[in-house]
Amino acid sequence: APPNEPDGWARLHIVTGGGAGSWYYGPCIDFVKAGFGALNLADPSVIYYLGVECRYYQDPATNTNPYADAPIYFRLYTYDDNNVTYKGFRDYGVFYGPTGESWYPNWTYKTFALTERDLWPYTESGSFNPAKVHRCRFYGKNTYGKGNDFVDVKKFRIYTVPKPRFVRGVVKDELGNPIQGAVVGIKSSPHAAADAMLYKTTDASGFYEFKVDPGAYYVAAWRYGYFPTIDTPVTVQSADVTVPDLVLDSKANANIAPTYTALYATSEDPGGGMGKERGADGNFSTRWTTANPLPESQQDQSWIIDLGSVKTITGITIFWENAYPSDYSIEKTNDDPNPSLNPTWTTIYSVSGSNGGWYFGYAMHAEPFRFSPAITARGIRFHVKKFGPYPVYSCWEFQIHGTEPGHAFSRISDVKKLPDNTFVDLLKWVSVSGVYNGGESTLFRDTFWLEEDDRSSGIRVEAVGHYCWPGELDQVSGTVQTDSSTGERYIQATSVGYFADLGRTPYPYGITGKAMSETDLPWGLLVKTAGKVIAHEPDGYLLNDGSPQPIKVVKEEPLPPIGAFVVAEGALKPGPILFEQKGNVDGFIRTWLMNGGYCVNDPLPGQGMGDPNDFSAKWHVWQGLNLATDFLASQGGEANVSPTFGSIGANGGIWFAYSRKPWESYVFGLNNPPVPWVPTGKAMICSYASAWVLADRVYDGMNDGLEIWVGSDDGYKIWVNGTPIGENNIWRGVPAVEAWDRYPALSWEGDLYSLQPGWNHILIKVNNIYGGYGFGVRLMRDNGANPLVLPYYSPIEYPYSP
Numbered sequence: 014a015p016p017n018e019p020d021g022w023a024r025l026h027i028v029t030g031g032g033a034g035s036w037y038y039g040p041c042i043d044f045v046k047a048g049f050g051a052l053n054l055a056d057p058s059v060i061y062y063l064g065v066e067c068r069y070y071q072d073p074a075t076n077t078n079p080y081a082d083a084p085i086y087f088r089l090y091t092y093d094d095n096n097v098t099y100k101g102f103r104d105y106g107v108f109y110g111p112t113g114e115s116w117y118p119n120w121t122y123k124t125f126a127l128t129e130r131d132l133w134p135y136t137e138s139g140s141f142n143p144a145k146v147h148r149c150r151f152y153g154k155n156t157y158g159k160g161n162d163f164v165d166v167k168k169f170r171i172y173t174v175p176k177p178r179f180v181r182g183v184v185k186d187e188l189g190n191p192i193q194g195a196v197v198g199i200k201s202s203p204h205a206a207a208d209a210m211l212y213k214t215t216d217a218s219g220f221y222e223f224k225v226d227p228g229a230y231y232v233a234a235w236r237y238g239y240f241p242t243i244d245t246p247v248t249v250q251s252a253d254v255t256v257p258d259l260v261l262d263s264k265a266n267a268n269i270a271p272t273y274t275a276l277y278a279t280s281e282d283p284g285g286g287m288g289k290e291r292g293a294d295g296n297f298s299t300r301w302t303t304a305n306p307l308p309e310s311q312q313d314q315s316w317i318i319d320l321g322s323v324k325t326i327t328g329i330t331i332f333w334e335n336a337y338p339s340d341y342s343i344e345k346t347n348d349d350p351n352p353s354l355n356p357t358w359t360t361i362y363s364v365s366g367s368n369g370g371w372y373f374g375y376a377m378h379a380e381p382f383r384f385s386p387a388i389t390a391r392g393i394r395f396h397v398k399k400f401g402p403y404p405v406y407s408c409w410e411f412q413i414h415g416t417e418p419g420h421a422f423s424r425i426s427d428v429k430k431l432p433d434n435t436f437v438d439l440l441k442w443v444s445v446s447g448v449y450n451g452g453e454s455t456l457f458r459d460t461f462w463l464e465e466d467d468r469s470s471g472i473r474v475e476a477v478g479h480y481c482w483p484g485e486l487d488q489v490s491g492t493v494q495t496d497s498s499t500g501e502r503y504i505q506a507t508s509v510g511y512f513a514d515l516g517r518t519p520y521p522y523g524i525t526g527k528a529m530s531e532t533d534l535p536w537g538l539l540v541k542t543a544g545k546v547i548a549h550e551p552d553g554y555l556l557n558d559g560s561p562q563p564i565k566v567v568k569e570e571p572l573p574p575i576g577a578f579v580v581a582e583g584a585l586k587p588g589p590i591l592f593e594q595k596g597n598v599d600g601f602i603r604t605w606l607m608n609g610g611y612c613v614n615d616p617l618p619g620q621g622m623g624d625p626n627d628f629s630a631k632w633h634v635w636q637g638l639n640l641a642t643d644f645l646a647s648q649g650g651e652a653n654v655s656p657t658f659g660s661i662g663a664n665g666g667i668w669f670a671y672s673r674k675p676w677e678s679y680v681f682g683l684n685n686p687p688v689p690w691v692p693t694g695k696a697m698i699c700s701y702a703s704a705w706v707l708a709d710r711v712y713d714g715m716n717d718g719l720e721i722w723v724g725s726d727d728g729y730k731i732w733v734n735g736t737p738i739g740e741n742n743i744w745r746g747v748p749a750v751e752a753w754d755r756y757p758a759l760s761w762e763g764d765l766y767s768l769q770p771g772w773n774h775i776l777i778k779v780n781n782i783y784g785g786y787g788f789g790v791r792l793m794r795d796n797g798a799n800p801l802v803l804p805y806y807s808p809i810e811y812p813y814s815p
Contacts, residue, residue, distance in 0.1 A: 023166050024165050025152070036154050037155070038152040039153075042149050042150065043147065051147050052089075055143045055144040060173065060175075061127040061172075062125065064123070064171075067120070067121060067123055068121065069085065085106075086106055087105045087149065089141070090149065091139075101137065102141055103135050103141050104136050127171070177224050179222055179224055180199060180223045182257070183258050183259070184242075185260050187261075191218050191220075193466070196214055196379075197223075197233070197234045198235070199223050199247075201231070202231065204231075204244070204362060204383075205230075205233035206383075207331075208380055209371070212371050214659060215234075229248050229249075230246070230249065231244040232244070237488070239263060245259065265328060267414065267415055268413060270413040273319060275319040277351065278292075278315065280307065282302045287302035296508065300409045303405055305405040307404050316394070317352065319391065320391055320413070323347050323390065324389065326393075326415065329381075332377055335402065335403065335687060336407040337407075338399060338401050339365070341396060342363040343394070343395060346359065346394070347389065368688075376687060393413060424465060424470075425471060436490070437492070437504065438489070439489045440487070442464050442484065442487075443463060443483050443484060443485050444463065444483060446460075446481045446594070447459065447461060459475060464539065471535075471584070472504060473537055474504045474506050487510060489508075489509055491504045491506035492504070499586070499587035521582050522539065524585075526544070526560030526564045527560040529560075530562050530589055539583070540583070542581055544557050544578070546574065550565070553566045566581045566590075566593055581593055600793055603673040604670070604704065606669070607683075607688075608664065608668045608700065609664075609701055611644040611663075613638045615635065617631045636697065637728075639697065640740060640780060644663055647663050648663050652732060654701075656703050662701075666688070666690065668703070681787055681789065684787075698781045700779055702776070705772045711770060713764045718797070719757070719767065720793040720797045721739075721755075721756045721758075721793070724754070725747060726746045726747045726785045726788070727779075728742045728780045732775070732776045733773065733775055736765070738756050739754060746785050753789070755793075757796065
């Protein structure tokens, strides 16, 4: 213990004398001789961890290591019951010099799990018995035989933490039916559906599951248009917990915020059309925003609503934009809330370290509150105190629920039976739209169709000036009407909310022209039929599938030639008339699951990135290490990972959905993602994007000329069904699509990859050096001459099986 190191330390010194590839073993710790007895890593109630302070370098005089060529391992040993005869070992990698983990010239604390392979990978040899661990040691390898490597360790400890347990349950409606797509939150304080520690969405059976540490929690479920369920307290100890059914049976009462008497905001952006009144106008297409950016000294801001008199309030729902606050409170007063009158405010909810609540997509985050018992207030203040991801605050809607019942969301089959001019609210999936990838239909621009969750019925919606993307979940308000010429029921919309991008991929029913003519049940549904083109018309063509009456297909030019056999897919109305859904016509993938923020340590500290054209510069070395490092090793590895929406990545951040509408850019900008990367503030960021593509048959290079194109800013690596097909360690902006990197499936040795019938996984890892950051992926056929148009999986489970 030298004077400058009073704690003392142990040194593992890897010398050059043994040459490249030689191994060096450090001192061994014997748990039995130390008086602890053999460790039982098989104890099902705990996870064993190793913690150690260490430093790793090559030259003791300079604390540097220009080679970083010595991987250091930690090994556990099993001996016989007498602690004499060796039986087997388990190895863990601690420092990975050759794979990019840079040296630690200063004391650095490291910790990793010893008993959970998914938390930290390990290998075993011999008859290692995790229930009988007698000894341990550090050891290393001089990979290249360059120089002397030193690893010093101190404050070494092995400790346990309680093993995480599962909290699981089912969400149902008031009739006892399971609800798919309900949002379930869990956290350690009340109002579990708002700013939860974790969120899950329920599957087709209404099931959800969380993995949490032992402790006390609250669980609640929510769905748009409903109040959250009352918090259910849950205590997690040494066993998994099944929560009593969460029943979503209380529809949210009417939003009284748009009836306000006055509004006050300490900051707003009226010149940008984002004044304070936009936070309570009942319109999800507008929003209130503060000045942008705000200086750090002005993080404390308020948006206040005056309801005119003291009202009973049963709940609040906040729909933040991506610029949500990290810290905020909701406060109430029975006084006149005019700030100049100094009203007395009472806090009814406060949070620090908010993640914005449940992320819907379309830059919208929801935080719902249910007050049981109800509260009374004349004024409500939303007091934001600390920036979240951005130095600005923005909110689509502050909804305040009174006592009057809200509009119940109706089933389409019931809506069709209502008298004309009856006002209805629908929250349904868009199946077909006059807006499509690349533009909008000149034949039915203001028309789209909705389908029931169980696809039992559909209905046409007329909504002037609204863009709806097939597959999204939309709220439609309007009146029921009857088409006088055909008797078809439809909705004349007064408002459309595109707030819930749950990303369902629509699938058509197969149907014949005869069936179309004999019943009105398919009206409004997405259907598909096949037949011969028998005539052209000004707005489409006639198709004959052998039924007594031809099918009119509404389609823009170019029309298929007369006599051609075609497959038509679209929405059905009386006639029978099929409105063809043009859909994704360009092969770009526009929906991904993403998780990122990964980075190896700086391999050349103190050096600049260098010139973009210098492939020996630091940027090329560092980015190459990021691309070579499997950051997902603890979750099965890059070749095997299969993330789900909302699942936790290897970095502790969630896999979130990122979608672009068909008319938006096919390039995904990653500098400001919908959910911030974890951790933030890295000098260099490496992120993953995952997508699933559905193929109806085999697509390959030999028969189809299959290619996958990639544009990136900066470097990337891409896999198809676990096979790496391409990589580019480059510093650039995303080029024009004609200059994207092309990866043909066909090579001189045959097909390098193919798309198989069913779901095919595409994973891309994209690295950013600094500045711009983004990527795009395109499927092509005919050796790049034409796009390959296939449906791709969207992040939240479908309300029905594909």
